[in-house]
Amino acid sequence: MEQCVDGEVGTPDAGSGHGHGREVPPPRTAPVPVVGHVEERGFHDGRIDVGGGGYDAQGAQHRGMVVAAQVGLGGDRGVHTGVLVGRYQTVLDLLPLLVATPPDLLLLSTATAPLGWHLTEATGTPSLGVYLQPTAPTGDFPPVVTGSRSLGRLANRATGRSALRMADRVYEQAVAKLRHRLQLPPASPSGMRRRQEQANWPILHGFSTALVPRPSDWRSGLDVVGTWWPHHDATGRLPTDLEDFLRAGPRPVLIGFGSMASGDGERLSEIAVRALRRAGLRGILQAGSAGLAADGDDVLTIGDVPHALLFPRLAAVVHHGGAGTSAAALRAGVPAVTVPVTADQPFWAGRLAAIGAATDPIPFRSLTAERLADSLHQVVKQQAHSRAAAKAAQHLVTENGAGQALKAIQQLTGG
Known part of the structure; x- marks a missing residue:
């Protein structure tokens, strides 16, 4: 903003x-x-x-x-x-x-x-x-x-x-x-x-x-x-490696912190991978300013891609609670786990949780692999969050x- x-x-x-x-x-x-x-x-x-x-x-x-x-x-x-x-x-x-x-x-x-x-x-x-x-x-x-x-x-x-x-x-x-x-x-x-x-x-x-x-x-x-949605080319396509990963198994979880957490990539990447495997989920790490990165059959690292193309194909999104990412996840009808860092992010994270489209926020300084895994299990395995996100998506269309x-x-x- x-x-x-x-x-x-x-x-x-x-x-x-x-x-x-x-x-x-x-x-x-x-x-x-x-x-x-x-x-x-x-x-x-x-x-x-x-x-x-x-x-x-x-x-x-x-x-x-x-x-x-x-x-x-x-x-x-x-x-x-x-x-x-x-x-x-x-x-x-x-x-x-x-x-x-x-x-x-x-x-x-x-x-x-x-x-x-x-x-x-x-x-x-x-x-x-x-x-x-x-x-x-x-x-x-x-x-x-x-x-x-x-x-x-x-x-x-x-x-x-x-x-x-x-x-x-x-x-x-x-x-x-x-x-x-x-x-x-x-x-x-x-x-x-x-x-x-x-x-x-x-x-x-x-x-x-x-x-x-x-x-x-x-x-x-x-x-x-x-x-106010960012414009994207209606004929745009996801990168081939990302498309192949999406088709190779169950819907994955995206984990990314946008422009937040610069220089903290190694620690956050380790937490992300441990949490994904603890929850039994496939994952996509979006590098962002933090520089998230990981390799493996169940994890893919990507750069910037349009939310409108990727989010509808995910099981959930782990993000920092920015206004734009929060809205994009709702538009796709995808539930979220929020890890707010600063500014207005705790507000948007709280609003997502209040309507049931996200778990309770995990403050960035309190993030651990165990807490993230528990929230991922809750948001993916329990349908209440998905139903709330889908309901919000129907509202956004109007x-x-x-x-x-x-x-x-x-x-x-x-x-």
Whole structure:
């Protein structure tokens, strides 16, 4: 991921389309060039693609430096463009482009909205939140990043507010410098956030209501629309060695930790293989940043492959509880064993367990071959988890996250 000065009287909200600061030319209809690197999450329904599959543009060769992405709405509606705003330094690099060729819309992620709001004020460009985590305070659950159990409705909401105040402090220096660069009067991050909340600034949350139903105490303008799936080639095929392994025996279990646990590959590989054999299961180790690797007739090591092609053919998935992997397993109707490491991963792991689609999470620091084997036996041999995952998959089919995002963008851009 995917958050969402004291507001001065008479200062318009970020999405109003009227801003202070320097004069800018009217928006053009040609697409804004893609700037920087966009990671693999994105919208895609054939008409709208933010990110797509992860690609480099204009010489940005390193991952993680998200700056801007084009949103093209084709067909008879004409073309509109949007920008996904990234980290502070790259936001500064982006300013000349935004001023010279303003986009029709800014798409702001959870972590970048506290910066993007100031761009909308300065340029008059409307904006839309596109979040992958539920960050607005609610009585339904505590702040996502805490990984804690429910503290009760009042305490959950209070700690949610506290978490946002702490996050705002992180942006204080960057916001002060950005507003100076934009020739805007001083305003604090917390004040700007309140301004957005009072204006019911729209935020789309790209996850399924199967995992997180929309809290009833959320303000107007906060919507849960469904997962935004990475685009993959419908004609794509799995590597030959992987296809051969899948066909050679019972459905295997995939074990992978994505970008987590770098440098811990040897220990994790040993735990994985011992657990698989203790549970009597075939396994696939996905190398990832940890560098998992093992050889044997009952174990195969692979690199990156599309979840949509592999997951439906598995008995279960052992993963770190990332939002994307959690959703992909549900979409495939495959139960999970989660080993959350950090950030929002304990939250998603807990949600999977709460709906019965996963066993109770195993904290990463508590992972042993014995605990993993016991959870694997439970998730594969007992059908309750498989039935819960299949039920969730049926729910996900009814959601159209990309279509909902497209509709919102059309409304904001007059498309």
